[in-house]
Amino acid sequence: MPTLDVELNGEAVHDIDAPDSFAADGPFPVVLDNSGRSTHVHLHFDDDLDRVAALDEGNHFVADEATRHVHVSTADVDEPVRGKLKIVTGYGSNTRYVDVRVDPSTETPEEPVAVDEALSAPPERSPDLPPRQRAVNALDRLVQRGGIAGAVFGFLAVAAGVALALAVDSALVWLAVGLALLVALGAALLAVA
Template identity: 85%
Template sequence: MPTLDVELNGETVHDIDAPDSFVTDGPFPVVLENSGRSTHVHLHFDDDLDRVTAVDEVNHYVADEATRHVHVSTADVDEPVRGKLKIVTGYGSNTTYVDVRVDPSPETPDRSVAVDEELSAPPERTPEPPARQRAVNALDRLVQRGGVAGAVFGLVAVGVAVGVAMAVDSAVVWLAVGIALMVAFGAALLSVT
């Protein structure tokens, strides 16, 4: 894993000594090595690099004569991405730029997908059973689910509802019977499938 080494406060206060360029093909640390008094360092990737790199924090405190490692994660790229890393110390009093290039990783898995030739052929269709066999199958599923009692109860309820509607002879009652019939029919269809 390549390391981007940056020396701070080497020659003078807030001095930044960094390489002119840096190349990586994956995540990397920026090692901030402070040779003097404590300092704050701001790291900023320009727009092109910002799309493929990530840093948890951009502002870093480095104590007197201490070293701080800043992890930079990178996204997988298909082609090299170039940009600049801006390094700022002393609250903007000194700035240095490093040309950074993120190359495709040689370990990036092949993104092509192998397709089995069987998948390219249309699926074989099973023939539909005849209507009589479908009705027998539906009735068989209804009986297996214990739906005979429910079916008998539904028929009796529909019969009573029709009888009440005929006796009362009201449009509202006929509407209610129609809705009840549709619900019963829908429930019967759902229980069979």
């Protein structure tokens, strides 16, 4: 992406050093590089260029020895469009014009990605599998998804909860263990689905 570099306050107060001409084939930044004290800069495109190029705002404050990037968006054009960018500092005390040309984009437009219609249909399930084969398939999916470690830790947590409930013999602990068992069962069903 080309950059329109503008130096401010280089040789004198409100001095503007910019190229005589600039060309771009798409959006570009105007880089305001301030070499001195803080300043206000006004940027404006003439009528021809204003039809295809736009600034978010025209007035910009650039702090002491700072750099400010101003984004210029451009419309798609079929043929080059020429115009002038007016750069003003010191509330009109110094003005500089840059001849700007916006060319047709050299980038090729992205082609849409073709999506196979088969991807929009849900996967086919074979309802006539015997229960043992369905269990083996579910276990295989669990292993492929890395759920064995989670299943082992869940089983150990439920076993520890049951042991605690037997040791304490409290209805509240049994309720918590039952709830944990239901959550573990639900997670296991989601993992193999």
